[in-house]
Amino acid sequence: MNETAPAEARAGAILTIDLTALVANWRRLAARASASECAAVVKADAYGLGAEASVRALAAVGCRTFFVATAGEGERIRAVAPRAIVYVLEGLPRGGARALAAARLRPVLASLEEIREWGAFGRSIGRRLPAALQFDTGMNRLGLALRDAEAAAIAAQDVDLTLTMSHFVCAQWTDDPRNARQIAAFEEARRAFPGAPASLCNSSGIFLAQQPHYDVLRPGYALYGGNPTPSAPNPMLSVARLEAPILATRWIEAGESVGYDGVWTAARPTRLATLGLGYGDGFPAAVGGAGRPAPEAIVAGRRCPIVGRVSMDFVMLDVTDVPEGAVYRGQTVELLGETIGVDELALRCGTIGYEILTRLGRRYERVYIGG
Template sequence: MPTSQNSAILNDGINHPNIDDVINEPSFFPEAYVSLETIKSNYASLSSFVTSAETSAVVKANAYGHGMAEVGTALLSAGCRTFFVAYLSEGSALRKALGSEPTIYVFNGIRSTEITAFSESNLSPVCNQVSDIASALQLDQRIGFALHFDTGMNRLGLSQGDMSEIADHIKARPPNLVMSHLACADLPGHEMNAAQLSRFSQIKSDFPESKASLSATAGIYLGEDYHHDLVRPGIGLYGGGPARPAGIKLTPALTLTAPILKVFDVPEGETVGYAATFQTRRPIRVATVSLGYADGYLRSAGNYGFAVLDGIPCPVLGRISMDLTTIDVSDLPAAPRPGDRVEFLGKQAGLEIQAEAAGSIGYELTSRLGGRIRHVWGE
């Protein structure tokens, strides 16, 4: 009998499981479960804290690894009407997912070659240089645009020195939004915050017809003076970010688990992993897990990160490999078995704790989660 790649009967005459089902068996893959209800709850909590301003949503980088289309759709149903992405391609994909209703701003500006694409997807560019403004003004009058001013970050944005040239461009058509970005909002006592607020207040006074926006997640926590007309939470929507006021309750929305492939004992004095960076000081039990840096788990987590199984932390041993991570399961009351899933991010393995262990931040951990990780969305 001829066979094909998808045939369930091979030439040995035995009725085998469907090959596609075997290849795609979820238990063999790392999995990211995303609670959309949690994201909606986080949005509601941030919105209730920002009583005088609109709360938008930053969903760039695939919604920080949580799934841009799914998260955007959930937030639209929760009342969000303004979204931010980084690239034209992200904006076009989000427009297809959300329909014509919401405003979608593209942080990284607009080039003359992109005018048609912006128009077709009804996307609003964030202008970071004068040439962006010239391109934005060629869009249909119904499509708004934003001006982004650099007030101290020294990264991207218009300068106050550009003001006379900007004024010439926008005499007949003011921007819908004037914005800036805080450099040190996660350090509430830093003098840069007040300095940037003062500079931004001066700038926005030149645009009385435009809405103003200064704060992302951490800036929201600095208080009402920083809220203006619109705030732009990103990491807070997903339950991460810096310490927050008592009035804001946020919960991590993503749970990352991966299956154990092998459990084995290692005697005292042996090493684990590439370059022998970990050496046992006593006999230990080790589990090899199907998760590596190709999946987005940071290589810097080697010897510092951790997983959690049955509520018990299991330290990462040695270097993170491309596809595998080894963990110490010696403290578990019973040896785990291949197929058991361990948590790397979630309610037990906190996002920011795991990030600190890897010498990183929650933004990087979630946004790096790779294509081999199965994403599942639910309540």
């Protein structure tokens, strides 16, 4: 199709990423701990919103440290931010030291074996290579055990230790006693590394009353508009907006069903609007159920529920209560944005906002604004 055609003519839906809002979120988080460096977690393609564009926007306003999951993600970041510090959260792949060093990536080392392998490679090329050490303080995922702190300090003598870190289990729940226990455990681990910079706070950790900000903050979800304080109003700006044009409308009678398997039946004469996106685009297949209200979309300023099963390429809305003249083919409908945030959409779909963002589909026409 002609590349000059309108975006809505080329794709079933349009995903707009507001880089100005992304930058504003980073600045808000940085301001909460002005004595700490505010990094950015950009793994999983910047939580689905585009790593290259996000990194460029953040680097332009002073973000100089980024965290990714894999070495491959790190190489992508290095290509657009050649002077940035890039940490690889999955650590050092066996035999991968040469590739990480060549790309100037810093592995987050989580075992004695990794520390020794990274140190040995550094010795082989005649210099100590930078890396972070991660301690497990309760996640039981990746990280050195506290009992290994002294052994890690000995092994790390061949490493340029630029950061010690751990990860909160449930910092979003500010009164959970595990937060205090993790802070205490991290303090214990740090005693083996006097003077080494430290990092503990994810997005939610930045808001804890204990203020365990240390030297480097590692926000991720909040940067992209997710609520780091789910028991309170969201302090972050919405970054992603998902819209789709109405493909068609139709009336059905009471008693008629909608979509695969006929799981939803109209209780009254109902006007439907069909949109051209579905689970093939990463839109959640679950619609309500288990006591949850159905996801909604904004049509002519009104909330309209999704009805029937989400299929691979289509969702249907009940637009009966919208004035008939206000619903038409080609009209733009908002499914995610300032009115319906990522956390609300996730709750109504029985998932989490992280999954909503990271599954945003490649069939969407992506539009970047601001930055």
